Amino acid sequence: MLIAGTETVSVTMEWAMSALLNHPEILQKVRAEIASQVGHERLVEELDLPKLKYLRCVINETLRLYPVVPLLLPRCPSEDCTVAGFKVPRDTILLVNAFAMQRDPEMWEEPNRFEPERFEVALEEKEGVKFIPFGMGRRACPGSSMGMRAIMLAMAALIQCFEWERTGQEMVDMTPVVSTSMVKAQPLEAFCKPYGSMANLFSQL
Numbered sequence: 001m002l003i004a005g006t007e008t009v010s011v012t013m014e015w016a017m018s019a020l021l022n023h024p025e026i027l028q029k030v031r032a033e034i035a036s037q038v039g040h041e042r043l044v045e046e047l048d049l050p051k052l053k054y055l056r057c058v059i060n061e062t063l064r065l066y067p068v069v070p071l072l073l074p075r076c077p078s079e080d081c082t083v084a085g086f087k088v089p090r091d092t093i094l095l096v097n098a099f100a101m102q103r104d105p106e107m108w109e110e111p112n113r114f115e116p117e118r119f120e121v122a123l124e125e126k127e128g129v130k131f132i133p134f135g136m137g138r139r140a141c142p143g144s145s146m147g148m149r150a151i152m153l154a155m156a157a158l159i160q161c162f163e164w165e166r167t168g169q170e171m172v173d174m175t176p177v178v179s180t181s182m183v184k185a186q187p188l189e190a191f192c193k194p195y196g197s198m199a200n201l202f203s204q205l
């Protein structure tokens with residue numbers, strides 16, 4: 001539970017921040033949303049999260065392109081069954097490739113493009129199966145809602161309090177490696193400095 005609930009959150013945040021540094025215009029849009037919905041007189045808090053709709057789209061788009069658990073957890077049917085027309089004998093280990101589904105060009109327009117706006121329109125119920133970063137069914141992630149809240153709150157605070165930049169002209173390397181989870185091959189390095197309008201708040205801490 002500890003690993004399931006901590007590494008997933010921190011790794012997703014690293015992917016999200018990396019994607020934002022490679023798309024400064026999207027980072028700017030998140031910053032503008034936080035400025036209009038929360039301002040700079042106080043720190044963002046959990047009750048603000050429902051208002052940060054674009055930030056939620058950014059996290060969803062991050063989970064689509066960089067799902068921390070790309071093959072979900074293995075399934076093993078207790079009886080013979082049929083999956084997508086294939087006969088599967090009992091006790092076969094089945095893996096669901098969420099990574100491939102979430103980049104399938106038959107399901108997504110320009111699938112490799114980081115475009116949070118695609119989540120501004122709610123997925124239709126039948127489309128829900130194409131976006132499964134938390135798995136689905138009885139064994140789906142029980143911490144999905146807590147995970148989303150933790151990521152959104154931490155990301156919102158980081159963006160509200162600091163200005164972020166890449167360390168140079170070159171883009172952040174987004175190459176993944178898969179171990180127990182899908183992490184960045186190169187850990188993120190970035191520059192940050194306190195955001196001017198938050199200086200008052202920092203001095204009171």
Ligand code: HEM
Pocket residue numbers: 001004005006008009012063068069072073074132133134135136137138139140141142143144146147148151
């Ligand atoms: C970004 C955050 C997270 C992601 C992307 C994520 C993703 C997943 C995925 C894909 C599974 C497998 C589901 C399946 O195979 O259908 C899973 C299982 C699980 N997750 Fe998460 N998770 C996250 C956060 C959390 C948190 C915060 C907790 C707990 C506090 C948690 C606890 C668990 C547990 C206990 C399971 C195993 C469930 C079972 O086998 O029945 N996860 N998670």
